[in-house]
Structures are given as C-alpha cells and as structure tokens.
Amino acid sequence: MGFKIFVVEDNHEIVNLLKKSLSSWGFLIEACHDFNHVKTEVDQFAPHLILMDINLPYHNGFFWTQAIRKDSVVPIIFLSSRDDNTDQILAMNFGGDDYVTKPFNIELLIVKINALLRREYTFVSDRSVLKFQDFSLDIIDDQLRTGTHSVTLTRNETKLLHLLFSHQYQVVSREDIMSNLWDNDIFIDRNTLSVTLARLRQKTATIGFAKFLVTVKGKGLSLND
DSSP: OOOEEEEEOOOHHHHHHHHHHHHTTTOEEEEOSOTTOHHHHHHHHOOSEEEEOSSOSSSOHHHHHHHHTTTOOOOEEEEESOOOHHHHHHHHHTTOSEEEESSOOHHHHHHHHHHHHHHHTTTOOSOOEEEETTEEEETTTTEEEETTEEEEOOHHHHHHHHHHHTTTTSEEEHHHHHHHHOSOOTTOOTTHHHHHHHHHHHHHGGGTOGGGEEEETTTEEEEOO
16 A cells, blocks of 8 residues: 545645645645544544645634644645735644645645655665564554454554564653654643543554553553563
C-alpha cells in the first residue's frame, strides 16, 4: 500500500483532479465527505498527509488544522485561491507545512508532497516490518498485526510503537518519546502524550497487545512482558 492522502476540499472538480493525478502516482486518496466532522474523518482514515482548503463549509481550514494539531503532526499542505501573505502566514502559524495557491501545477504539488513525505517519514528504515513476540508492526501501512488480526494506527501511534519496538525491554523516557513524536511542541498540549498512549492502549487491547505497554513510574514507557 502507498502513502495515504486525505483531501479536504469542497470543489468537486479539484477533488476529482487530485484523485486521478495522485492515484496514478501510487497514492491512496480519500476526500472529506462531511465538512462538519473533518477531524473525525481524519482520525478514521489516518492519512500520511493532508491537503487542506481554507474556504470550507461550516468551519475554515485554519479551524480544522488547529483541531488536528492538538494530537497529530501529520503533514498538512494548504491549497487555496487566497494568495495574500497574511493567509499564508496564518496557515503556517496554525500548523501548516506548506502553502500552494490555486490554480496549481499538479506536477509541482506532487514534488512538494513527495518532499514532505520524505522529510516526515525518515523514521522509516529498510526494515519496514518490526517484530515483538507474535506481533508485527508495519511502519509503511500503519498496521499492528498478530495472526489474522490487525489494527490500523495513526501516524503518531506508529512512530511511538516504532520507537518502542526498536528498544524492546528498555525504558524509553517521556522526553525521548516527545522529541521523537513532536519535533515542535508549539501546538502540543501538555497531556498529548497521555492521550495518545491511552488511545493506543484502548485500540490495541482488541488484539491483546496493550498489556505489553508498560508504564515505568517516573521513568517512561517500556515494551515488555
């Protein structure tokens, strides 16, 4: 499976163009259906990158980017016909990674997408699947598997488990986890790591993995039996 891209755009012609062009490059594309629940759809799809318009029904792209940034650093590229410098500054301040004005050159957009994916997924090494006991972590497809069962992870959940799988039976400090998951903590709430870990425990409990996520009081987290 290729990288997953989520499109938040209410212009159907642009959505169709993006789907056709990006799919031909091997990306898996999903577009927003309910613009009143963008964050929910993002969480469900767990994309590797988001293309975000500014002018949207209900709430604008700045609102949704700020909501996404409360618990995720998934790369976000703004696509907008608004070419004022103020809008571009706002987009970056709200957590955007790049800004492309409409009408855009699709080839240039693909170059920007690939550049961001290379930058953000440098944690992906030659070993795309890591093992712990009967569990395997696929860091490309964001899947945790055991036997015939699997759960789909968010990007941050994958990065957290990648760190723990790489340091099995060792205690990884909270500081090391934070620095690996969030390079810039400007948009991160104090309890973001706790929320991420709680969701991960709940999600992976369905396949019997959560019990191996051991909290070492005052020290950090360990992947341990």
